Amino acid sequence: MKSIWQQILRYFYIGKKDPNAPKTRYVAMMHGMNRISIILFVIAIIILIFKLLRRH
Template sequence: MGILRQLAEYLYLKKKDPDAPKSKWIGYMHGINRLSLLMFLAALIYMLIRFLFLKK
């Protein structure tokens, strides 16, 4: 599975693979990965706004 496909699945942009193993622990892992990815994107957006528009 490619990295971009996995990211799309984390962000609900693409349907999950029906052949993938199902486990509550895998679900927890994907949830934590999704949360960390969203926090990283939020930090990038914050930094871009701060450096591009709030320069003194």
């Protein structure tokens, strides 16, 4: 079973691509949407941390 961290690295083109993975348009669009959602999640976490730190 693949590690979730390896999959995230592949989304951001940091990790090595799986040669056996299907190369269709739909898979590419899915990876693009996953990239966007991961980036938005990280931005939201950073904003929450800043808000929590400013409160104190």
